[in-house]
Amino acid sequence: xxxxxxxxxxxxTATVKQQWNLEQCIEGCARHGLGGIAPWxxxxxxxxxxxxAKKIKDAGLQVSGLCxxxxxxxxxxxxxxxxxxxxxxxxxAAQIGADCLVMVVGGLAEGSKDIQGARAIVEDGLAxxxxxxxxVGVKIAIEPLHPMYAADRACVNTLSQxxxxxxxxxxxxxxxxxxxxxxxxxxxQEQIKRAGQDRLLAFHVCxxxxxxxxxxxxxxxxxxxVIDIRGLRSDVEAEGFAGLVEVEIFSADxxxxxxxxxxxxxxxxxxASAC
Amino acid sequence: xxxxxxxxxxxxTATVKQQWNLEQCIEGCARHGLGGIAPWxxxxxxxxxxxxAKKIKDAGLQVSGLCxxxxxxxxxxxxxxxxxxxxxxxxxAAQIGADCLVMVVGGLAEGSKDIQGARAIVEDGLAxxxxxxxxVGVKIAIEPLHPMYAADRACVNTLSQxxxxxxxxxxxxxxxxxxxxxxxxxxxQEQIKRAGQDRLLAFHVCxxxxxxxxxxxxxxxxxxxVIDIRGLRSDVEAEGFAGLVEVEIFSADxxxxxxxxxxxxxxxxxxASAC
Numbered sequence: 440x441x442x443x444x445x446x447x448x449x450x451x452t453a454t455v456k457q458q459w460n461l462e463q464c465i466e467g468c469a470r471h472g473l474g475g476i477a478p479w480x481x482x483x484x485x486x487x488x489x490x491x492a493k494k495i496k497d498a499g500l501q502v503s504g505l506c507x508x509x510x511x512x513x514x515x516x517x518x519x520x521x522x523x524x525x526x527x528x529x530x531x532a533a534q535i536g537a538d539c540l541v542m543v544v545g546g547l548a549e550g551s552k553d554i555q556g557a558r559a560i561v562e563d564g565l566a567x568x569x570x571x572x573x574x575v576g577v578k579i580a581i582e583p584l585h586p587m588y589a590a591d592r593a594c595v596n597t598l599s600q601x602x603x604x605x606x607x608x609x610x611x612x613x614x615x616x617x618x619x620x621x622x623x624x625x626x627x628q629e630q631i632k633r634a635g636q637d638r639l640l641a642f643h644v645c646x647x648x649x650x651x652x653x654x655x656x657x658x659x660x661x662x663x664x665v666i667d668i669r670g671l672r673s674d675v676e677a678e679g680f681a682g683l684v685e686v687e688i689f690s691a692d693x694x695x696x697x698x699x700x701x702x703x704x705x706x707x708x709x710x711a712s713a714c
Numbered sequence: 715x716x717x718x719x720x721x722x723x724x725x726x727t728a729t730v731k732q733q734w735n736l737e738q739c740i741e742g743c744a745r746h747g748l749g750g751i752a753p754w755x756x757x758x759x760x761x762x763x764x765x766x767a768k769k770i771k772d773a774g775l776q777v778s779g780l781c782x783x784x785x786x787x788x789x790x791x792x793x794x795x796x797x798x799x800x801x802x803x804x805x806x807a808a809q810i811g812a813d814c815l816v817m818v819v820g821g822l823a824e825g826s827k828d829i830q831g832a833r834a835i836v837e838d839g840l841a842x843x844x845x846x847x848x849x850v851g852v853k854i855a856i857e858p859l860h861p862m863y864a865a866d867r868a869c870v871n872t873l874s875q876x877x878x879x880x881x882x883x884x885x886x887x888x889x890x891x892x893x894x895x896x897x898x899x900x901x902x903q904e905q906i907k908r909a910g911q912d913r914l915l916a917f918h919v920c921x922x923x924x925x926x927x928x929x930x931x932x933x934x935x936x937x938x939x940v941i942d943i944r945g946l947r948s949d950v951e952a953e954g955f956a957g958l959v960e961v962e963i964f965s966a967d968x969x970x971x972x973x974x975x976x977x978x979x980x981x982x983x984x985x986a987s988a989c
Contacts, residue, residue: 552942554898587862589898590924590940600900623829623864625875649865654926665865667827 442711449475449503451687458699475501503683505537511564512545539580539640580615580640598630613638636679656691662713717986724750724778726962733974750776780812786839787820814855814915855890855915873905888913911954931966937988
């Protein structure tokens with residue numbers, strides 16, 4: 440199995456969030472020959488959704504995902520404000536032609552120890568967003584986050600749990616599989632098979648560093664850590680996943696401090712050698 | 715459901731590792747009326763195993779576990795040196811009358827990305843240690859560690875995975891359930907039921923802090939974090955677990971810096987109010 444060529448890579452804008460705004464990311468992806476981009480909502484709104492959509496299209500880039508909807512537990516109970524914001528996220532995903540809207544579902548409500556309660560809120564919220572998303576043809580991708588984020592970011596923490604939710608909610612919803620979040624899971628191969636092509640909506644890469652110095656912002660460039668990225672890519676592609684390989688690296692002390700064109704160059708090299 | 719009284723608590727010596735040697739831990743447990751102790755092998759060897767066994771017995775303390783055997787991947791392949799060391803750990807557990815020998819099984823071999831290979835090494839090693847442990851009547855407790863330790867400490871990361879191993883290896887082996895490692899698991903209630911009384915060999919408590927600033931040494935005192943400790947205790951006790959509640963807190967910036975008698979006092983208060 441060979442590596443991933445530049446035109447099969449997508450840049451998640453968080454990877455160079457300290458260096459480039461969205462316009463620079465679009466230009467950078469085009470200049471370096473990447474196949475796609477995955478913007479975050481904040482930078483998308485900064486540029487303006489319509490303007491961004493046009494620039495992305497003009498640059499010939501695919502949109503591997505919009506990051507992110509979700510966070511259903513932000514206000515304790517599920518509120519109209521949270522649901523409305525997710526509806527706007529769906530609209531934005533539609534406007535930029537994103538392959539999916541990626542959902543970071545939210546952790547425990549503030550002051551709560553009730554993770555089962557949080558999970559119920561999340562599923563209720565996902566169901567309502569999904570109803571709307573179906574009506575406008577946007578696919579919803581739940582991103583199970585690493586268990587170390589269960590309290591403060593996402594109480595959906597395994598692909599198995601994700602697919603249980605998808606089973607209950609029906610068509611139009613699947614998973615964003617990020618190697619950083621799932622690589623440790625003894626059940627991951629089996630669950631990727633269970634997901635199947637229709638529910639494998641995104642594939643994100645970075646690496647787990649030894650040692651990891653921060654729970655959020657010490658993710659590694661592909662090849663610098665311990666994840667068998669190519670093995671996991673092989674697993675999703677064996678099920679028919681044919682989307683882009685999205686590079687999403689939070690790295691406060693390393694990649695966020697480097698020249699963004701250098702980062703892009705390394706991403707392309709590592710796409711070939713380590714993905 | 716009421717809290718845990720002092721005589722149902724056990725002190726894992728790592729909780730005051732910066733303040734007290736094993737002799738002081740034994741005296742401190744007796745002075746504060748704790749029911750038991752769980753020494754680490756390094757401090758046990760420092761005091762001398764026979765001497766420690768006598769002091770623990772004279773103090774009237776139960777030994778909720780010996781920390782720790784395992785680390786089967788330490789030398790890449792399973793070596794005689796690693797197996798011999800685990801055999802010694804079994805002997806030490808027998809000498810001090812420990813309820814179980816707790817196993818932190820080891821992570822990836824150095825330079826390796828093959829987590830399935832690591833898991834195979836671990837299971838082979840556990841099988842061999844178990845053979846010996848059965849012959850001397852020591853119970854082996856696999857401690858599934860939080861997935862954030864999969865690379866560098868333990869590639870057994872869920873109770874489900876632990877019980878799959880136990881199913882294959884047979885009698886004499888079970889699980890040490892530490893709330894810190896398992897609280898996030900959507901499957902934990904079901905797996906505690908699956909474990910049953912015979913395989914629930916230890917129950918460890920501390921808390922998951924928001925925010926967690928270090929992957930290893932920023933664990934919280936019970937009640938200071940987000941884990942529903944009482945709920946999990948209720949789950950294990952519903953299966954018949956009647957062992958001590960072992961307090962194991964790694965806390966470089968807080969509890970390791972306080973006066974150990976103060977730590978003991980807080981442990982007893984939180985046993986009652988938060989466990």
